[in-house]
Amino acid sequence: MPLERQRQGRILALLVRRASRNVGATLGLGMLLFLLLIAIFADLISPYDPLQINPADHFLPPSRAHIFGTDEIGKDVFSRVVAGTRVSLQVVVIVLAVAATIGVPLGAIAGYWGSPMDDIIMRIADIFLAFPSFILAMAIVASLGRSLEYAMLSVGIVSWPTYARLIRGQVLSTKNELYVDAARTIGASQFRILFVHVLPNCIVPFIIQLSMNAGAAILATAGLGFVGLGAQPPTPEWGAMVSNGRQFITTYWWIPTFPSLAISFTVAAYMFLGDGLRDLLDPRLKHLFIG
Numbered sequence: 001m002p003l004e005r006q007r008q009g010r011i012l013a014l015l016v017r018r019a020s021r022n023v024g025a026t027l028g029l030g031m032l033l034f035l036l037l038i039a040i041f042a043d044l045i046s047p048y049d050p051l052q053i054n055p056a057d058h059f060l061p062p063s064r065a066h067i068f069g070t071d072e073i074g075k076d077v078f079s080r081v082v083a084g085t086r087v088s089l090q091v092v093v094i095v096l097a098v099a100a101t102i103g104v105p106l107g108a109i110a111g112y113w114g115s116p117m118d119d120i121i122m123r124i125a126d127i128f129l130a131f132p133s134f135i136l137a138m139a140i141v142a143s144l145g146r147s148l149e150y151a152m153l154s155v156g157i158v159s160w161p162t163y164a165r166l167i168r169g170q171v172l173s174t175k176n177e178l179y180v181d182a183a184r185t186i187g188a189s190q191f192r193i194l195f196v197h198v199l200p201n202c203i204v205p206f207i208i209q210l211s212m213n214a215g216a217a218i219l220a221t222a223g224l225g226f227v228g229l230g231a232q233p234p235t236p237e238w239g240a241m242v243s244n245g246r247q248f249i250t251t252y253w254w255i256p257t258f259p260s261l262a263i264s265f266t267v268a269a270y271m272f273l274g275d276g277l278r279d280l281l282d283p284r285l286k287h288l289f290i291g
Contacts, residue, residue, distance in 0.1 A: 025276025031269035098156025103163030111171030170202035212274035
């Protein structure tokens with residue numbers, strides 16, 4: 001145990017030193033912390049109720065009273081953008097959780113046990129990958145019903161092959177390592193070997209993939225909202241707000257512009273973090289994680 005704690009301490013110290021020198025990871029993490037603080041204190045930051053309708057104040061341009069202006073029925077755009085931060089973080093958590101819950105176990109089973117499970121699972125994954133993911137997500141959510149919950153579920157469902165293929169490849173390259181053979185020698189069960197010894201050593205590329213796909217999850221869900229298949233009024237979801245404001249872009253530009261900027265900022269934060277993590281969690285550190 002003391003040696004294990006020393007090794008974990010060395011890993012943590014090394015990652016902290018590398019993170020402090022990684023501009024992308026630092027910038028992405030800072031942007032996400034900023035979004036997280038907005039989501040936590042949204043009720044305090046918002047000057048108005050994001051669902052409040054005030055027809056007398058419709059189409060007001062940005063001003064001190066309404067920083068981002070108001071929409072066609074008088075709702076404060078700034079308050080709705082702030083409230084949408086909570087929705088965007090919820091989208092990331094649910095979409096990635098659904099995709100990983102399906103993809104990781106299937107990929108692990110395919111890589112560890114091989115044929116015929118490998119052939120069956122990978123052919124199903126190929127079928128999903130044969131269709132454009134956004135079109136497939138549209139088909140799923142259209143069959144389930146128009147709502148933010150079904151939109152998140154559909155995006156998660158179409159995303160699982162990415163994690164299945166990633167984990168399968170990592171398991172294939174890891175399952176014959178010496179520490180895995182040692183676990184077999186002492187009589188460890190197949191499930192214990194897979195979930196205790198093999199999968200934990202696939203965590204680095206998995207984390208990187210999660211961070212890279214977070215921005216795509218927001219874009220896909222916002223896209224479904226934009227075409228009317230995602231969040232429905234009056235939910236303050238950025239994609240639906242852009243869709244609602246696109247008809248006014250030439251006259252009341254602030255209605256679709258600020259939600260679009262919020263989407264861009266959030267996606268950029270995840271992309272910066274993903275690129276930074278990819279550089280930070282270099283494959284050359286992989287041997288430090290082998291238990």
